[in-house]
Amino acid sequence: MRHSPFTAITALAGAATAANTTSLSDLCTVANVQAALPANGTLLGIDLIPSGSTASIVYNASSSATSRSASSTTFTYCNVTITYTHTGKGDSVEVKYAFPSPDAFENRFYVAGGGGFSLSSDSTGGIQYGAVGGATSAGYDALNGVSYDEVVLYGNGTINWDATMMFGYQALGEMTIIGKPLTRAFYGLDTDAKVYTYYEGCSDGGREGMSQVQRWGQEYDGVIVGAPAFRFAQQQVTHVLSSMVEVTLDYYPPPCEMTKIVNATIAACDPLDGLTDGVISRTDLCKLNFNLSSIIGESYYCAAENSTSLGFGFSKRQAQGSTTSSQPEQNGTVTAEGVAVAQAIYDGLHNSAGERAYLSWQIGSELNDAETTYNTDTGAWELDIPSTGGEYVTKFIQLLNIDNLDNLDNVTYDTLVEWMNIGFVRYYDSLQTTLPDLTPFQSSGGKMLHYHGESDPSIPSASSVHYWQSVRSIMYPNSTSDESLEALQNWYQFYLVPGAAHCGVNSLQPDGPYPEHNMDIMIDWVENGVKPTGLNATTQAGTYKSETQLLCQWPTRPFWASNSSTDFECVNDTASIDSWTYTFPAFKVPVY
Ligand SMILES: *[C@@H]1O[C@H](CO)[C@@H](O)[C@H](O)[C@H]1NC(C)=O
Ligand SMILES: *[C@@H]1O[C@H](CO)[C@@H](O)[C@H](O)[C@H]1NC(C)=O
Ligand SMILES: *[C@@H]1O[C@H](CO)[C@@H](O)[C@H](O)[C@H]1NC(C)=O
Ligand SMILES: *[C@@H]1O[C@H](CO)[C@@H](O)[C@H](O)[C@H]1NC(C)=O
Ligand SMILES: *[C@@H]1O[C@H](CO)[C@@H](O)[C@H](O)[C@H]1NC(C)=O
Ligand SMILES: *[C@@H]1O[C@H](CO)[C@@H](O)[C@H](O)[C@H]1NC(C)=O
Ligand SMILES: *[C@@H]1O[C@H](CO)[C@@H](O)[C@H](O)[C@H]1NC(C)=O
Ligand SMILES: *[C@@H]1O[C@H](CO)[C@@H](O)[C@H](O)[C@H]1NC(C)=O
Ligand SMILES: *[C@@H]1O[C@H](CO)[C@@H](O)[C@H](O)[C@H]1NC(C)=O
Numbered sequence: 142m143r144h145s146p147f148t149a150i151t152a153l154a155g156a157a158t159a160a161n162t163t164s165l166s167d168l169c170t171v172a173n174v175q176a177a178l179p180a181n182g183t184l185l186g187i188d189l190i191p192s193g194s195t196a197s198i199v200y201n202a203s204s205s206a207t208s209r210s211a212s213s214t215t216f217t218y219c220n221v222t223i224t225y226t227h228t229g230k231g232d233s234v235e236v237k238y239a240f241p242s243p244d245a246f247e248n249r250f251y252v253a254g255g256g257g258f259s260l261s262s263d264s265t266g267g268i269q270y271g272a273v274g275g276a277t278s279a280g281y282d283a284l285n286g287v288s289y290d291e292v293v294l295y296g297n298g299t300i301n302w303d304a305t306m307m308f309g310y311q312a313l314g315e316m317t318i319i320g321k322p323l324t325r326a327f328y329g330l331d332t333d334a335k336v337y338t339y340y341e342g343c344s345d346g347g348r349e350g351m352s353q354v355q356r357w358g359q360e361y362d363g364v365i366v367g368a369p370a371f372r373f374a375q376q377q378v379t380h381v382l383s384s385m386v387e388v389t390l391d392y393y394p395p396p397c398e399m400t401k402i403v404n405a406t407i408a409a410c411d412p413l414d415g416l417t418d419g420v421i422s423r424t425d426l427c428k429l430n431f432n433l434s435s436i437i438g439e440s441y442y443c444a445a446e447n448s449t450s451l452g453f454g455f456s457k458r459q460a461q462g463s464t465t466s467s468q469p470e471q472n473g474t475v476t477a478e479g480v481a482v483a484q485a486i487y488d489g490l491h492n493s494a495g496e497r498a499y500l501s502w503q504i505g506s507e508l509n510d511a512e513t514t515y516n517t518d519t520g521a522w523e524l525d526i527p528s529t530g531g532e533y534v535t536k537f538i539q540l541l542n543i544d545n546l547d548n549l550d551n552v553t554y555d556t557l558v559e560w561m562n563i564g565f566v567r568y569y570d571s572l573q574t575t576l577p578d579l580t581p582f583q584s585s586g587g588k589m590l591h592y593h594g595e596s597d598p599s600i601p602s603a604s605s606v607h608y609w610q611s612v613r614s615i616m617y618p619n620s621t622s623d624e625s626l627e628a629l630q631n632w633y634q635f636y637l638v639p640g641a642a643h644c645g646v647n648s649l650q651p652d653g654p655y656p657e658h659n660m661d662i663m664i665d666w667v668e669n670g671v672k673p674t675g676l677n678a679t680t681q682a683g684t685y686k687s688e689t690q691l692l693c694q695w696p697t698r699p700f701w702a703s704n705s706s707t708d709f710e711c712v713n714d715t716a717s718i719d720s721w722t723y724t725f726p727a728f729k730v731p732v733y
């Protein structure tokens with residue numbers, strides 16, 4: 142399973158400099174990098190600028206992500222930066238690559254996703270897999286921490302389309318099409334030597350992965366996409382929904398009341414999947430069988446606290462500007478108003494004609510966006526519009542360079558639909574990222590693992606289901622149900638992660654499983670043809686801690702018999718699947 146690059150080298154006439162004894166320091170020179178740059182004219186629209194190259198060895202770097210081998214916590218690599226311009230444009234894009242030493246290189250290239258409005262600025266994520274990795278400035282200094290929402294407007298009313306296209310899909314695609322020939326030439330491989338190319342990311346990193354599959358599909362062999370922040374227009378405005386519900390119903394729930402509603406839902410729905418383990422593994426059964434109003438009257442209590450809110454880490458400023466808020470002791474009983482707020486949020490956005498505009502979080506997901514703030518002067522709980530949604534509306538829809546909406550005065554559900562529609566049309570080609578025809582990826586042999594925490598409180602898991610359904614129906618319009626399912630599962634597999642939150646474990650369902658070996662599974666699929674039949678996940682805590690749960694591949698759903706963790710099946714359940722299936726008649730254009 143290990144691929145030595147040097148079998149290729151020995152076959153390469155004239156590659157006298159390369160030998161099995163080549164060390165990283167032999168290769169890690171500006172001259173070697175300059176000689177390895179693709180010549181102008183070979184990559185359409187991209188001109189490499191040799192004088193902008195640097196190369197230096199980084200010794201004993203420490204990695205945040207050496208999940209693969211606990212023993213190798215430090216590594217040494219060649220840190221290369223190169224510069225290119227778009228032909229005739231005069232702009233400048235800096236890209237950095239991390240090259241492992243020749244004896245560690247396994248003919249792989251690896252692209253990591255970012256999160257929020259940021260691309261990844263770390264090029265070293267692939268080292269642990271014997272892969273060259275990269276990261277890009279995207280033309281707006283992203284390597285130095287500039288995030289796209291900071292540059293999306295030149296000023297009020299003027300969109301920075303270059304940054305939008307680069308963030309949308311172009312920057313990562315270009316980094317990959319430059320990086321692959323650069324990798325071959327850097328190590329002295331044959332020009333058509335196979336370099337297995339992988340992508341891995343979650344949240345906006347998931348959207349970025351989908352952007353690569355949709356736009357540069359033929360470049361990637363294995364793509365791992367978690368909880369993609371795609372269908373961007375609908376997704377971002379949905380972050381305003383919870384506030385809109387509170388304004389419409391004129392009820393601003395104490396946070397403790399909402400948490401109680403979620404906790405009581407988890408307790409009630411946990412056993413519906415057959416196993417009482419603190420995890421709702423079947424939110425569909427919860428949606429079909431549980432009535433939130435049964436919680437009315439239950440008491441809740443939360444001690445006073447000074448909490449530091451990290452938000453969703455959705456934008457750099459939010460993460461840095463994490464605010465400390467104080468909450469008084471909260472002691473009360475769940476009200477009909479509180480349940481009405483929760484129910485309306487889980488129902489999702491509809492226009493005033495009752496037509497559905499978007500889907501929502503699964504019942505039992507945390508209601509983070511509904512969090513109110515405490516006014517110490519009046520002793521009242523008040524509206525707190527999440528900046529994830531608010532900033533999107535001010536900057537991307539209203540085109541005003543301000544960081545959040547102040548209020549929702551004169552805003553209705555119809556306004557939210559209108560905002561979605563404006564963003565849908567305006568960014569259809571750049572940020573929406575839901576193109577459902579993946580033929581170039583599929584026909585060149587690409588494989589995709591797509592997963593989503595079932596109780597994600599930020600990006601609804603049904604959003605991923607809807608995309609899977611769109612790809613299936615667009616790519617296999619004439620196939621029978623069984624045929625299209627089998628054909629799709631040969632290259633695109635989708636998994637819901639029971640109980641999990643947004644790209645991680647859920648503090649309210651901490652005993653759930655989480656997949657931790659996705660790259661190993663993907664490498665085995667791509668390089669050895671081992672098609673997964675389930676997705677390995679490990680239970681994180683509780684009675685069944687550290688057990689492997691082989692997650693069910695969508696559209697099958699987990700079910701346990703006899704309340705035993707080993708008595709487990711992946712079942713077909715039409716009513717469940719129907720509960721995950723949506724149409725969006727509030728829009729005239731199909732929403733994929
Ligand atoms: C190159 O080195 C590897 C490991 O160091 C060794 O297994 C392999 O046999 C060597 N190949 C040649 C052609 O010398
Ligand atoms: C490629 O084009 C760029 C921009 O025109 C130029 O700066 C660079 O020198 C060219 N590279 C070579 C190798 O001529
Ligand atoms: C890297 O770590 C090794 C082992 O700890 C040590 O021997 C070596 O001196 C270090 N190299 C540098 C450049 O720090
Ligand atoms: C990699 O090289 C660039 C350009 O010289 C430099 O700015 C950066 O700090 C280097 N990275 C590391 C980790 O040394
Ligand atoms: C909800 O459940 C969590 C985790 O079990 C617990 O820490 C928290 O106190 C509960 N909150 C309420 C309001 O019930
Ligand atoms: C919260 O912070 C305030 C001001 O620093 C302090 O007076 C109060 O005791 C803290 N409350 C808790 C529950 O820690
Ligand atoms: C909450 O309030 C009720 C009624 O006032 C009281 O009986 C109970 O002790 C309070 N609970 C806590 C934990 O303070
Ligand atoms: C942009 O518009 C906002 C909202 O109207 C305003 O507060 C701000 O001053 C404007 N910025 C500039 C540079 O004009
Ligand atoms: C809301 O609408 C009313 C009536 O049309 C108008 O007077 C008011 O200025 C509006 N408020 C805002 C914030 O737009």
Ligand SMILES: *[C@@H]1O[C@H](CO)[C@@H](O)[C@H](O)[C@H]1NC(C)=O
Binds near residue numbers: 617
């Ligand atoms: C599906 O069937 C229609 C009508 O027979 C045909 O025109 C179309 O090309 C088929 N599509 C595919 C993808 O096979």
Ligand SMILES: *[C@@H]1O[C@H](CO)[C@@H](O)[C@H](O)[C@H]1NC(C)=O
Binds near residue numbers: 658661662677689
């Ligand atoms: C996945 O789980 C199966 C079954 O427990 C096990 O045989 C396999 O080694 C696991 N694969 C990885 C990559 O962890």
Ligand SMILES: *[C@@H]1O[C@H](CO)[C@@H](O)[C@H](O)[C@H]1NC(C)=O
Binds near residue numbers: 623626697712713
């Ligand atoms: C579920 O349905 C699929 C496709 O119809 C079929 O291949 C599979 O065997 C079924 N699984 C079970 C557990 O019945």
